[in-house]
Amino acid sequence: MLLGEVIGTIWATRKYEAVKGYKLQLLQPMNSNREKLGEPIIAVDTIGAGPHEIVFFITSSEAVIPMEVNMAPVDAAIVGIVDSINLEIKPEK
Amino acid sequence: MLLGEVIGTIWATRKYEAVKGYKLQLLQPMNSNREKLGEPIIAVDTIGAGPHEIVFFITSSEAVIPMEVNMAPVDAAIVGIVDSINLEIKPEK
Amino acid sequence: MLLGEVIGTIWATRKYEAVKGYKLQLLQPMNSNREKLGEPIIAVDTIGAGPHEIVFFITSSEAVIPMEVNMAPVDAAIVGIVDSINLEIKPEK
Amino acid sequence: MLLGEVIGTIWATRKYEAVKGYKLQLLQPMNSNREKLGEPIIAVDTIGAGPHEIVFFITSSEAVIPMEVNMAPVDAAIVGIVDSINLEIKPEK
Amino acid sequence: MLLGEVIGTIWATRKYEAVKGYKLQLLQPMNSNREKLGEPIIAVDTIGAGPHEIVFFITSSEAVIPMEVNMAPVDAAIVGIVDSINLEIKPEK
Numbered sequence: 001m002l003l004g005e006v007i008g009t010i011w012a013t014r015k016y017e018a019v020k021g022y023k024l025q026l027l028q029p030m031n032s033n034r035e036k037l038g039e040p041i042i043a044v045d046t047i048g049a050g051p052h053e054i055v056f057f058i059t060s061s062e063a064v065i066p067m068e069v070n071m072a073p074v075d076a077a078i079v080g081i082v083d084s085i086n087l088e089i090k091p092e093k
Numbered sequence: 094m095l096l097g098e099v100i101g102t103i104w105a106t107r108k109y110e111a112v113k114g115y116k117l118q119l120l121q122p123m124n125s126n127r128e129k130l131g132e133p134i135i136a137v138d139t140i141g142a143g144p145h146e147i148v149f150f151i152t153s154s155e156a157v158i159p160m161e162v163n164m165a166p167v168d169a170a171i172v173g174i175v176d177s178i179n180l181e182i183k184p185e186k
Numbered sequence: 187m188l189l190g191e192v193i194g195t196i197w198a199t200r201k202y203e204a205v206k207g208y209k210l211q212l213l214q215p216m217n218s219n220r221e222k223l224g225e226p227i228i229a230v231d232t233i234g235a236g237p238h239e240i241v242f243f244i245t246s247s248e249a250v251i252p253m254e255v256n257m258a259p260v261d262a263a264i265v266g267i268v269d270s271i272n273l274e275i276k277p278e279k
Numbered sequence: 280m281l282l283g284e285v286i287g288t289i290w291a292t293r294k295y296e297a298v299k300g301y302k303l304q305l306l307q308p309m310n311s312n313r314e315k316l317g318e319p320i321i322a323v324d325t326i327g328a329g330p331h332e333i334v335f336f337i338t339s340s341e342a343v344i345p346m347e348v349n350m351a352p353v354d355a356a357i358v359g360i361v362d363s364i365n366l367e368i369k370p371e372k
Numbered sequence: 373m374l375l376g377e378v379i380g381t382i383w384a385t386r387k388y389e390a391v392k393g394y395k396l397q398l399l400q401p402m403n404s405n406r407e408k409l410g411e412p413i414i415a416v417d418t419i420g421a422g423p424h425e426i427v428f429f430i431t432s433s434e435a436v437i438p439m440e441v442n443m444a445p446v447d448a449a450i451v452g453i454v455d456s457i458n459l460e461i462k463p464e465k
Contacts, residue, residue: 001303001321001355008125008180010149014140015173016159024094024149026125026178031318032287032305039124042094042149047293051181056289056303056321060354061155062340066295073172075153076094079352080294085305087287088330101218101273103242107233108266109252117187117242119218119271132217135187135242144274154248166265168246169187194404194459196428200419201452202438210373210428212404212457225403228373228428237460247434259451261432262373280396280414280448310411311380311398326386335382335396335414339447341433345388358445359387364398366380367423 001056001079002037004029006049010042018072025049025078027057032085043076054082094149094172095130097122099142103135111165118142118171120150125178136169147175187242187265188223190215192235196228204258211235211264213243218271229262240268280335280358281316283308285328289321297351304328304357306336311364322355333361373428373451374409376401378421382414390444397421397450399429404457415448426454 008026025045029037034054041059046066049055055078063077101119118138122130127147134152139159142148148171156170194212211231215223220240227245232252235241241264249263287305304324308316313333320338325345328334334357342356380398397417401409406426413431418438421427427450435449 001353003321006181008178010178011176012149012173013176016140018158019172026180037318039130042096047295052183056291058352058354060340061153062343062352062354064155065297065352073151073155073158073170074094075151075155077352079298080291083290083292085287085289087305088285090331099274101271103271104269105242105266106269109233111251112265119273132223135189145276154246157248166244166248166251166263167187168244168248192460194457196457197455198428198452199455202419204437205451212459225409228375238462247432250434259430259434259437259449260373261430261434280446282414316411326388335384337445337447339433341436341445341447344390344445356445358391359384362383362385364380364382366398367378369424 001058002029003032003082004055004057006051006053006055007040016073018069019044019074022046022067027055027078032087041076043078044074045078047078047081049078049081056080056082094151095122096125096175097148097150099144099146099148100133109166111162112137112167115139115160120148120171123147125180134169136171137167138171140171140174142171142174149173149175187244188215189218189268190241190243192237192239192241193226202259204253204255205230205260208232208253213241213264218273227262229264230260231264233264233267235264235267242266242268280337281308282311282361283334283336285330285332285334286319295352297348298323298353301325301346306334306357309333311366320355322357323353324357326357326360328357328360335359335361373430374401375404375454376427376429378423378425378427379412388445390439390441391416391446394418394439399427399450402426404459413448415450416446417450419450419453421450421453428452428454
């Protein structure tokens, strides 16, 4: 899973039936220092993330699992909203 | 899912049976500012997007879901046509 | 799906049972202007493409679908042979 | 599978039900010389790796297999903890 | 599928149950001219490739197919050992 920030929303009236009713968020992928990584992607949101919240998301065919349908053409979904990132300090040896 | 613009069509008479009857669109992937991202890809279109429309598409083995067959060797499909992209302005703190 | 040109063949006598009997083509991926994209990959060919023909191919776990077995460790397959690519001219506004 | 070092942990209280109860580790991917490769990713850990241990991990939809649920939106999981890497010296010919 | 050279072996005593008993080879991906491509990856070997043999391997969730278990968290597997690569010379026109 990767980290990302919710930066916008996609509106589309003509779309495949199974994705209707789901919010499509625009996510900016980022690293663990909250620096941007590449270009924004579109993910289904079933958790209810708000604008500028930091989330972790999945990008594979398993992304359909959080939806209430069995089959949907979806390849990215928000899985959780990040409270904090704990970085381990490497001990001196 | 990623954003893309319909820039052409692929014609192929000799092809695998299950993809016959489906339109194969050439898509230029783009970012949320409509700038080109990488090279065009070929996607199945079951929504009916026209030339130069902005769509969002899926690239994974779930791409077969919009088709009327159960099994097809397809890894990209148009899922919806974009009406608008709403970018959230980051509030000053 | 991506475009590619058939540039060679792979011979292998010691291989996993389910891929025996299938032709393994070496494909050079290319863009819609027939310019090379990255390095050649190995794809199963059930369509019968000849040397230097332009094909479109799939790269995912759905690549096993054109084969006559239910299960095969295959991640790329030729899906069709391209007759022509129709690029839409963007209208002036 | 790729090599990685456990460099941190992700905390998230609002998340998809099926991933609750699983530890989410932050992994720095690395090559066989233990040099960093790209950006850290988030992986489910069912093996119990400690901070700074070298692990190998999977990144695909099969990543859900080590979990005790049948379905979970997960695309990366720690599969094992590395004891040693044996590099073969290429013989002179 | 991609070409690679067997360059080493991974030893891991603490690992997920379903991958126990399988040899984990370190592969250097390469192009059809045997030049290195990117960083080594870890693949399951059920064919029995020896050090420095050239193999072709799969990288997707289908990689579990060569194993004797139904489910295993594996995303790369050796599918065959290459005897020869036949490159087609492009005819002058």
